[in-house]
Amino acid sequence: MDDEKAAHNERQFSRIGMSELFTDELQQKLKAGHQRLEHSFQRSFYGIPATGTVYLSKGKRDNDYYISRFSLSIAHEKSGVEVSQIFNVNNRSSLQTEEQKKKWEQQWSLQRAFNFLAGRPVYDRYDKRWYLIDRDEKFHNGLYARQWFEGIDLAKILAAHNLVDRENEAKMNLIKKGLERGDLQLVQFNTLEGGMDPYKIELSVIHGSLRIYDKENNQVILRNKEHRLDNKEHRKSDVEELIDKLIEVCSKKGFVLEQSCAERLGRQPGANLQEENKHKSGETKKNFVTKFIDHIRPRRHGRKHG
Template sequence: MDEKAMGFNESQLKRIGFAEAFTPELKSKMEQGVPLIQHEFKKSYDGDHVKADLHLKKSATSDYYFLNKFDLQLQKDGQANTLNQTFYITSKKATGDSEDGNQQKNKVDNKYTLKEAYNLLAGRPDHKNLVSNEGNEYEAWVKLNFKNKLENGNYEMKQYTKNYGFALENILSKYPIKELTNEQYKQSLIDSLHRGNLQKATFVGNNGSEEKLYISPNITLGALNVYDLSKQRLTTETLVEKQYIGKELADQLKQRVSQQQKQEQKEKQEPAPSQKKEQKQKQAQKQKTDEPVKKQSRKQKVH
């Protein structure tokens, strides 16, 4: 295998966050020209353990390998059960305007890096630039819905576009976070939260005291999830007591939580979308089975 092809294969993994997965063992398989490679890679994030199975396919006309998908398994710190999700790496053509004003098709990757995939499995949202089936580019927060497992074994990937009304910068302004007073630190904070990271921030009390806490966006509540350094989530009451949020915001959050609980209770009583589909199929099959068989008329022979 020439250096150009091997360099392409290595840089492809780097772009997805798998630089450390480019091991001598993987290189050896590529040099042998193995058509399909399934390569295992393990990594830890602050006590959380992830195991990724990379699926690479060799080009039919060159020594280039393409990463089509990776299966990720997460075992959270102190928990015995694991969470699993397959992340696909696809390309779509997005319609855009060229410098001369004419429309052109740009190839855009719909992909998640290893860290983004870990953050999603850990329950945090990720902000992505996506391409619709019609070729239109759009921005959306994405989050896994662990209450709905699809037929392919993946959890439902919910999207919250601008129309949903969640504006991260506006949400951040409701909290006394020191980094927001510096434009550079503020942008770094926003970028990190966009990638789904559990980000450390400095909360400033009314008396000027400072406390380091972790934060993550809560899209459906229109707020932040706030955690102590042990990563235990702080309740709304604690945030009010520490004077990190006002009573008005606290009342709004309690009302939204109550509405969510009612909605979840309602959804529990209704079958999941996949179950609804299965029920409809069974019902249609039953109706077909229950239909009376029409007797065919027998024509008499004329002698």
């Protein structure tokens, strides 16, 4: 195998995050010149073992090897149930349009595939959607169903937390890209005492917020640390925005806030909002509040092939 072909083959692995799999053993397989090859591997992510197989085949035109797909299997961290799927890989040489090339940039990498199987959301910049695995439904082609979400402002969610690097644009972009890839990101939080504490974070697309974990991967709520921004104006702006939205929706439905609640919020009080105060459509206070909560959460949509 000449140097040019060896470099091409190595690029096939590096572009999907598998550079370390380009071993001497694999290179010997490639030199044999078989039309199709399978190369098994073992990896570990966050202490969780993963196994898989890379499938390569020769191109019709140039006789070079290309990765067509790879399989990945992991045992779910909490339940121990094995989750596995095959992830297809497109080759740029076969793409004709600019749209196809843009979509190619968002194909599966090994890290992204692991995070998806582990139950963390991954972001597709081409579709502008977050995808979350649905382990309860698997299609006949072996792909898991995916739930997809829109309307999530990751930059705003991160800005609401008092991260040490929150003013460092370059580092915040790296954190953002890691979360979009589905990574469990290690970050530093400022404390009230002026110190720094390390925690891991991941995005919850269902709630539009961050989940925070300690070094033992236990989920925590930081009460004694000022992990939220310490200026009250920022938190107030979030609350005020929520109140404005609530009042707007209330007014459209014919509801108004209770006297005591309105006074505490500095709003003009109105009539009592009671269960019997039904909208003409028959919608009750309970049903309306439920719909309002759904309205302000990230928009959740149906299922899609993996």
